[in-house]
Amino acid sequence: MIVDIVTYAGCLLLLLGALFSLVAAIGVVRLPDLFTRMHAASKAGAVGGGLVLLAVALLCFDVGVAMRAIVGVVFLLLTTPVSAHLLAKASYRTSDQLHLNMVVDELKSKTGQNHRA
Amino acid sequence: MVELPPAMIETLTSASDWVVVLPLVLCLMGAAATLMLRKSGGLTFIFAVLIVCAVIACEVTLLLRVLDSGPLSMTMGKWLPPFGISFAADIFGAGFALTAAVVTLAVLVYAQGERGAEDGRDGFHSMVLLLLAGVTGSFLTGDLFNLYVWFEVMLIASFGLIVLGGRPAQLDGAVKYGFLNFLATTFFLLALGLLYGLLGTLNMADIMRVAPSANPAAMAGVAALLLLAFGMKAAAFPVNAWLPAAYHTPPAVVSALFAGLLTKVGIYAMMRALVVLLPASRDLLEPVLVAVALATLLVAPLGAIAETNLRRAIGFLVIGGVGSVLVGIAVPSLAGVSGAGLYIFHAILTMTALYLVAGLIESRTGQTDSRHMGGLYAASTPLSVLFFVLVLATAGVPPFLGFWPKLLLLQAGLGEGSWVGSLVAVALVVNAVLTLIAGSRLWAHIFWRAAPEGVVAPAPAPSHRGAWLRLGATGALVAIVVAAGLWPNGLFEALRFGAPDLLDPSRYVAAIGLAGGAP
Amino acid sequence: MGFGMDASIALVAIAPFVAALLAPFIHRLARPYAGWVLALVPGGIFLFLLTLIEPVVAGGTVSASIGWVPAYGLELSFLVDGLSLTFALTISGIGTLIVLYSGAYLKTHPHLGRFLGFLLAFMGAMLGLVLADNMLALFMFWELTSVTSFLLIGFDHTRQAARRGAIQALVITNIGGMALLVGAIVVHHLTGSWELSALGGEVRGSGLYGLVLGLFLVAAFTKSAQVPLHFWLPNAMEAPTPVSAFLHSATMVQGGVYLLARTTPWLGGTEAWTWILVCFGGATLLWGGLGALRQNDLKQMLAQTTLASLGLSVLLIGLGTEAAIAAMLLYFVAHAFYKAGLFMVVGAIDHEAGTRDITILGGLADRMPVTFIGAAMASLAMIGLPLTLGYFAKEEMYLGLMHWQWSDMAVLLVLLAGNAMLAGVAMLVLVRPFLGPVLPTPKLAHEAPIAMLAGPVVLGAASIVASVMTDWLGHTLVEPGAAAILGEAVSSHLTLAINPASPLLWLSIATWALGYLVYRQAAAMRTLLRRFGAGLGWTADTVFDAVMFGLIRFSGAVTRLLHHGRLEIYLATVFVGLALALIVPLGVFNGYGALLPNADLGNWSAKLSWPQLQPYEWGVIALALIGLGAVLLATNRLVAILALGIQGTAVALIFLMFGAPDLAFTQFMVEVLSVVILALVMTRLRLDELDQRPLEDLARDGTLALVCGVGVSLLLMVVLSGTLDTRLSDLFTATSVPIAHGHNIVNVILVDYRGFDTLGEISVVMAAGIAIMALLRRRAKPAVPAAPAPRRRRKAAP
Amino acid sequence: MNSLIFRTIAPLIVAVMLVFSVYVCLRGHNEPGGGFIGGLIAASAMAILGMSSGAAEARRALRIDPLAIAGFGVFIAGFSGLLSLFTGSPFMTSIWLYLELGQTSVPLSTPMVFDIGVYCVVFGTISAVALALEGGEEEP
Amino acid sequence: MDYVLAGLVGCFVALGVYLLLSRSVIRMLIGMTILGNGVNLLIFTAGRLTREIAPIVPAGLEQPDGPIANPLPQALILTAIVIGFAMFSFLLVLAFRAYQSLDADNTDTMRVAEPVNEPNPPLSY
Amino acid sequence: MSAADILSWSTLIALIILGLALLISVIRIIIGPTLGDRVLALDLMTVIAMGLVGTIAVRTGLMLYLDIAIALALLGFLATVALARYILSRAATPPDDAP
Known part of the structure; x- marks a missing residue:
């Protein structure tokens, strides 16, 4: 019985994760500029991937594997922001086309225009 | 439960059987060790020489054993063939491996003379040992996929060697060399995949057993792919472009090593694959083989005549030699395969020596182009003798080594009694004459002619230790060429003993000892 | 003959090579006497060969054989019979004199040792060639003569003409050599034997006779410089004079003649044989005679007469009658003696007077009396006066044609014309430089040293002595030699008696008369022939150049086309x-x-x-x-x-x-x-x-x-x-856990079943690392600007 | 890449990756993984270290010349095959030893040594290449 | 499904060849990689496909309890992938060095080893 | 419907959704327009692939696939960092391939 419940929960997480991933993908395609897309990718994407891994942890019925899955989730959550940050920083420095809708350029005051190519 | 007998060899392996595999392992581990030692000064050279000497010792033992009792094999990991990887030495494999090691030793000594102050920091010695490992493995392996692996070892080691020094021409040559050769091994892999899909096995002896029952059309396709792949490795016309594009660019020692080893491995692999493994498919491909042999024989010496860059010209002579071996594959009678085998032996020694002499010439004149050379005849007797002997040996003039394989191949062509055979024989003759023309022109321009206007006369003979090392290494190779040409009886004994194994590989198969008995 | 004979005959072939290798050192040690020391080798061989005359004359042959490549069925076998002994004696005898002569001729040359080495090596090759019974051994020595000749012709290597002559000779004779090799292999296929003495009529009877004949004839014609492959011989005169005397008149070029004589028993006697040999021989005879008259350089004149003489020999072999063969043998010896002598004389003149131009030489007899005597003896032999070997040779060849058929008559006329031209040239060579008024020469002429005089004098004297001892000559030279060629006993009938009733005498007289006419009209004929030559515009020699350069251009074009670097x-x-x-x-x-x-x-x-x-x-x-x-x-x-x-x-x-x-x-x-x-x-x-x-x-x-x-x-x-046959995978699957202790079958394959592949694979990875490091090593250096390769960029299509 | 966030977090990530790589390598005989994959992961860790704190720093952290590690790998891989010389069997025949440590038995085998050799080769080579490309300078 | 993959292999090979024929060295490298992938897939397909069952014997068992994917081609491909990667790295660095010192990324303009317009061989002896 | 059926169906659906997501994210890689967009999309693709691998692990019951997923997460990071670095260094050199 408990097995069934865990299975259902796992399935739910799995589907949810898949949906998050899909949303992230759609967001990356649909959103207007790099930095907004980055939101979609790094947030929804990480959540989607993490949920799938959690689902695996639930569905495997094995402590060792579950531990590994959870380590994977932690790791994902650790790396995604860093990579997003680096990418954003790099893109900001070089970007030739920040979106026109951008109202405030907070970094500009800190780093100055001269950092941009 | 699993029964063990069909899976593993149950008899004890005598330690003396290890001579089949030791040369290769010694080279690999030697390369690894020199790599670890590479920052410890001049040690690497001594170490590498010791390793190669040990390899030679093993291979002499191996050759004696093969001559004594026929092909010798060892299957790795105690797994019965075809489950494990077999190494098997027949007379050709063992003989060529030995020759390759001897040549490598000469090249190492020469290189020490040339590089002098430069130690092994750039990994030169490791790469030479790896190259030798690849070559030895290719000569001795009894498994097709394993052959692919050793091909790649050889290839990547040659990549490393060809760029040593990094002059622009070298890089250009290396790009051509790299792409075309890597492509060749990729084709080989492609053929291997298809072959596995058809036959379900990779062991050469096993392939001989099951190939006759496979779909002949698909087998012909695979054989054609193998022909293409090995033809590229061997620099057969028309897929030989990488050789003249690259061989003259690296330092002369490297050219010498390449000329002696690389194409020979390719052509030997072709001989093994087509004559021994897939004779039925070879018969289907015979017109192609004949055409390729003819074209290679006729076109290559033209290049040697046309080229003024000394080492490029020699590169074309190397290709011409490949054409000669192709004759043996196109006309695989006993005389044909014997001649091809003997030619490979001859070419390993002669072509290496020729490039080493070219290196000596270049360092004496300071030029690479024969248009700007001259006056060496008066300036250097030893160099003149070496070059002259080698040119004659290449052209197949008796009593030097090159004559004997030419004789056997001519006999094979004429003994055929068909117009194809006669055509091949005529091409061999034309090749010999053209080669002689090319050689004599080079001789006249570089040696006889006085140094042309505006070019400094050859430097006086240097007499430091490096110069003697270089001359000695080259001279030793030439001495072998002369001695083997004057007293070829031992070679013919070996051929009489070993060449029939190529046409009727039953002894070879028996030596490997397949699970489930011989075919 | 026992082991002793085997060994000594092998030694005959090998000793010159050993001496050749030692020659440079001997030269360095015994500088002024190098020629004398080294002449001991050919001299010794000559003396040894003399001891073989007795058994050979007694009707036997001396054969010797040492194992060479027994695994291939090859013996280094030698056969001494009348034919080979004649040639071998001539070679070693003249060789001795030539070595002596060279020692003096090139006394001050720094590379005299090298030169003598080549000369001795050539002699060894030539001796091997005539003594060999095995076709492959014969081929090997044949090629060695070409190679040594190449080195000797190009001895004066800084001149392009010498290099050209050398390459030309090498290429032409090598083509012949290849033909010989192929021919030998075909014969081997037909008969199963490499031994010349074992061959019988089976070749003549086979369907491949035409092929074999063609191949052997090409070989012989290239070596013996028959028209149209004759042109290398005059160019070979770029060699120092001793070489011309030895190789390109007396010995090497006779190799082809020897081959024809040697193959006569099993290849000759057919219609095709006779016709081809007679036609080409005759053409060469006339061409050479006319060519000689065109020249004013003494050496070139002699070279052209050599061509004529070779044509004559070939023609005689083609006729193949007993008398013709006897004539050929006599003529070979006579020609070797007088031509070598004349070349040495010319060398001496060149050496002492500084020129060889016949038009500016004269009156040397006073200054060089001994040379003159040598020249006189040789020239008279060439003219064919009685009391010289040349006389008998001429008599015999006319004798062979006394059949009064139209074909014989035609040949007779050719012979007559040829001999007359030769006689005329001989007179020119004797009279112009030595007699008449003294003309100023570039160097003040004086007598040559004794080593240079020995040759002409000894040879001339030998020619006269031999011609007196007619019986001895017949028994020791003509009979065994002809027997060896014709394969049957032959009786000689040489006599010194002059029979006025014989038409032979009148033919001889006609020859001399015509020869005198030629001598008188020499200047006019030279002008005429030169004009004719100029009118022709090209010769075989220029064709060779055209072919060579064409080949080089063609090679260039092909190579640029195929190896464009793209x-x-x-x-x-x-x-x-x-x-x-x-x-x-x-x-x-x-x-x-x-x-x-x-x-x-x-x-x-x-x-x-x-x-x-x-x-x-x-x-x-x-x-x-x-x-x-x-x-x-x-x-x-x-x-x-x-x-x-x-x-x-x-x-x-x-x-x-x-x-x-x-x-x-x-x-x-x-x-x-x-x-x-x-x-x-x-x-x-x-x-x-x-x-x-x-x-x-x-x-x-x-x-x-x-x-x-x-x-x-x-x-x-x-x-x-x-x-798919999955035997392999099935076994891996079955044994992975029980035997190899691994659950991941792929990994077990990688580290156990096929771990050897993986060993190679990691070697590849390591090697890639080293290679990449090697590439990146020199990066610190600024990039060398590339050679000015044009940056050819194609425009992208719109 | 002078980013404080990256530089701070990189050592942590590198450590995790190195541990993971050893784990993947050692269990390769029974589950997916093995020396090659392990070596690749470890080399990736070195690449990240190189990118975050510079090639020179990474080399210093490694202490040993990476190519020498590769050489060592080939050496012990070959050596593990040579061991079977003493058992009278052909090259690369596996030898298994079970070490009894208390209750559990730890298997020691030549294939394992071999796999470690593979790990070293891949790690050494790829690190060397990545650091060389990263550093722009020649190795010290 | 084997046949579908066979078609896919053809696509890989075709694209690899096409890119190798382009003159840009980097494109050629990419083509090489794709060709290599195609060949790996070919070996995989030639060893016949089995869906989703990895050749791993479950813990505790002596032998797998059902059909599994063919392990041998996998091992071969693994070797080939590694070798291909080593080659790729080398060629990439080589291309980079060639670009640096030859100032050319296009094979059309890489003509140092075999120079353009070489003069004809001398017509002399 | 049993739990097993549910599991089977939901993994199938998840696989399909993830496959779709994969394809969609690829669109961004191809259309760009900036380098950053593409790298971002590749990063996302790696994460989705990781999800796909995890789902396959669940579907087949072979947990050994999980490690691949974890490694993918690690390496996806590496790729993104390297590419970000690449974008940065491009800033130093004049762009030659901006669309």
């Missing part, structure tokens, strides 16, 4: 090969039938039915295709890199879906690392990523690529239509 075309060639290898065998040998096992459309579509793939599997395949498409259409490098990542990921997913986790794992890793390395390298590379190929190239490359792709697919499908 990688894309090299690659295209390779891919054409790939396409052919994939498509043709399937089509030719199977008609693509394997693809349609039952030629049944229903079955066909069932085979490709859709439901076998899950939707997400289609998705992954679509991903792979999208990745490929993206790579194809990428317009900048980052997109290409990323697209590469896409298809790599897709491949990894395919591996994953079909049960290959290890592969998928590795593929992911490698893909990511590839992207990383690409990104690292790309930061330093700025690449023009636009495809620059013009449209037609795109179409061509695309077609080629499509064919390759389709070919691979087809071949793979054919392979898949069979069943």
